[in-house]
Amino acid sequence: MTLYTQVSSNRNKTWVYLSVYVALIWAIGWGASYYFDSSAVFLFAVMVSVIQGWVAYFHSDTIALLTARAIPLDQNQFGNVYKIVENLSITSGLPMPKLYLINDTALNAFATGRDPKHSSIAVTLGAIQQLDDNELAGVLAHELSHVGNEDIRLMSLVMVMAGLIALISDIMLRSMWFGGGRRRDNNGEGGAILMVIAIALAILAPVAAALIQLAISRKREFMADANGVLLTRYPEGLISALKKIGGDEEPLEVANKGSAHMYFANPLHGRMWFASLFDTHPPIEKRIEALQKGSGMHL
Numbered sequence: 363m364t365l366y367t368q369v370s371s372n373r374n375k376t377w378v379y380l381s382v383y384v385a386l387i388w389a390i391g392w393g394a395s396y397y398f399d400s401s402a403v404f405l406f407a408v409m410v411s412v413i414q415g416w417v418a419y420f421h422s423d424t425i426a427l428l429t430a431r432a433i434p435l436d437q438n439q440f441g442n443v444y445k446i447v448e449n450l451s452i453t454s455g456l457p458m459p460k461l462y463l464i465n466d467t468a469l470n471a472f473a474t475g476r477d478p479k480h481s482s483i484a485v486t487l488g489a490i491q492q493l494d495d496n497e498l499a500g501v502l503a504h505e506l507s508h509v510g511n512e513d514i515r516l517m518s519l520v521m522v523m524a525g526l527i528a529l530i531s532d533i534m535l536r537s538m539w540f541g542g543g544r545r546r547d548n549n550g551e552g553g554a555i556l557m558v559i560a561i562a563l564a565i566l567a568p569v570a571a572a573l574i575q576l577a578i579s580r581k582r583e584f585m586a587d588a589n590g591v592l593l594t595r596y597p598e599g600l601i602s603a604l605k606k607i608g609g610d611e612e613p614l615e616v617a618n619k620g621s622a623h624m625y626f627a628n629p630l631h632g633r634m635w636f637a638s639l640f641d642t643h644p645p646i647e648k649r650i651e652a653l654q655k656g657s658g659m660h661l
Contacts, residue, residue, distance in 0.1 A: 379516065380415060383523035386567045387411040387530060393559065394534045407530070414526050422518035423474040423482055426624060429521075430472070430616045432462035432484040443490060446499045447483065450506050450593050459483045459509060468614040469493065469607045472624040473505040474518045481509045486614065493603055500600030501607075501626055503590035511589065513582050517624050525620040528568045535565070587649055588656060597653050604653075608646035 391407020417425075437444050443461060451458045459473070462484035469489045475481035483505045489498065508514050591597045607627045617629035628643045 380419070380519060380523070383520075383527065384411045384415055386527050386570060387414075390527070390530050390534060390567050393562075394537075397534075398537070410526070410530070414522065418519045418522040418526075419515075420476060422522045423476065423480065423514075425522055426472070426474040426518050426621060427462055427482060427484060429618070429621055430462075430464050430484055432464050435461040435463045435485075440490060442495060443485065443498070443502070446495065447502055447506070450499065450503050453593055454506060454510055456506060456510055457481070459506070461485070463487060463490075464614075464616060466614055466616060467491075468612045468629065469610045469627075470614050470617075470629050471501050471505050471626045472621075473508040473514050474624065475509065476515045476518070477512065478509050481514060483509075488610075488612075489607075493606060496594075496596060496599035497603035497606065499594050500590060500596070500603045503593040504586045504600065504626060505590075506593065507586040507589035508582070511582070511585065513586065521621050521624060524568075528620070531565070531568045583643055584649065584652055587653055591653060591656070597656070601650055601653050604646050604650050608650075 387407055388404075388411060391404045391411075394407070395401055395404035435443060440461075440463070447461060448458055456478050459475070459478075459481040460483075462482055464470070464484050464486045466486045467488040468486055469492060471483065471485040471489055473481060473483045483502065485498075485502070485505075489501060493501065508517070587600060591600055594600070604627075614625070614629035617625060619630070622628060622630050623643075625643075627646065
């Protein structure tokens with residue numbers, strides 16, 4: 363897949379996934395509306411989906427940065443980071459993104475925004491302090507590749523919409539648990555089946571959202587690695603950064619399951635024994651292996 367087909371694919375997927383997430387919210391709304399025998403519940407879900415869809419498209423980057431507690435990067439204090447991104451932006455022909463700092467000693471970074479003209483890159487203090495300039499350039503080139511590929515809009519949108527679905531589902535299940543306003547007329551066997559469907563939608567919709575989140579993340583990390591190396595012309599830098607980050611067992615405190623897919627590497631490692639089952643990133647070893655094969659290295 364070329365850069366141009368990747369960009370076109372991401373634009374199409376943005377609308378497809380946005381439609382799927384809206385449909386999931388409507389499905390939960392219909393289930394809640396049937397369960398509580400109130401059309402107002404469904405109308406509320408429709409209204410929320412439209413508003414949240416607009417917010418997710420235009421302001422998901424702001425939400426992502428706030429979630430990460432990112433602050434504008436001080437150019438005077440971190441001039442080397444600015445210089446690296448400025449040079450990479452010139453090389454790639456992309457606008458200079460806004461730069462942010464995540465005050466955490468874990469090694470990580472992420473890019474966000476709705477398009478290259480409205481993009482931002484956030485990097486942790488740990489990455490700045492513990493990676494040398496070649497390694498940092500590899501990481502930042504990877505993130506800038508997400509900007510160029512227009513992965514950022516899709517990944518940011520998924521973060522917001524998946525979180526909304528989980529929240530709405532949780533509210534519905536809690537309401538069902540406490541039994542407030544439950545529908546009394548089940549209309550026989552058909553009504554009982556619809557009641558089961560309503561409950562199943564509340565349970566399974568967040569699972570479907572999480573699976574979509576996993577599906578869109580892993581392959582694009584390999585492509586961003588490859589495109590990042592094309593920018594730096596120095597695969598050893600990114601490979602060395604991956605090795606250091608792979609050996610860093612410190613989880614990123616500001617990350618969560620909803621935002622994990624946006625980061626350079628899995629920010630949740632070590633928190634849960636089953637985390638790897640739902641990892642949004644390919645294993646570090648596989649990424650290193652792909653880079654070594656692509657560059658003809660035999661390390």
